[in-house]
Amino acid sequence: GENVEQHPSTLSVQEGDSAVIKCTYSDSASNYFPWYKQELGKRPQLIIDIRSNVGEKKDQRIAVTLNKTAKHFSLHITETQPEDSAVYFCAASRGAGNMLTFGGGTRLMVKP
């Protein structure tokens, strides 16, 4: 089955700096890669996703890049703000109707 590794497990940045979280996956058939943000005690929220037919996707301050050959994808957050502090999870899936396999999570702390 799919295995998703996520690094780093914790990340501390200064407000205004950029943050990068990286994930690798093992199943070459995976073609959908979402990122979720989870604040303490709350539900994971889908913040951005990418499908395997594109290499990069951007939405305001967040972007995701995908390298299918190397089987890794990354989340980039620019101009970080304290409200970006949360746990971020990457995931991989073979697509519609299929299960998501989650990475271990990254606790991002943005210091004001």
Next chain:
Amino acid sequence: GAVVSQHPSWVICKSGTSVKIECRSLDFQATTMFWYRQFPKQSLMLMATSNEGSKATYEQGVEKDKFLINHASLTLSTLTVTSAHPEDSSFYICSARLPHTYEQYFGPGTRLTVT
């Protein structure tokens, strides 16, 4: 759009009793819903995939007879924890797939405490 609710948000029960958790897609129909378990400071662990009108598919190591899943309609899936024990205490979260997309949206979770 794409709102998923869960009920109850928290529940405390005694060992040996059963607890039912409901997951509803409020503004869309979901043929597929998923149930996860999350321990403190850990990732989400898939327990089972719930398909409307058919039996759930359980992940390896998850007891079917203990965690009963019923997806009776296109907007409702239920998870019943039978004969609960303290080790079943956890945060249970469901998700529903938005039709014609790959996107999954999560419910707010249910914190179960078994005493």
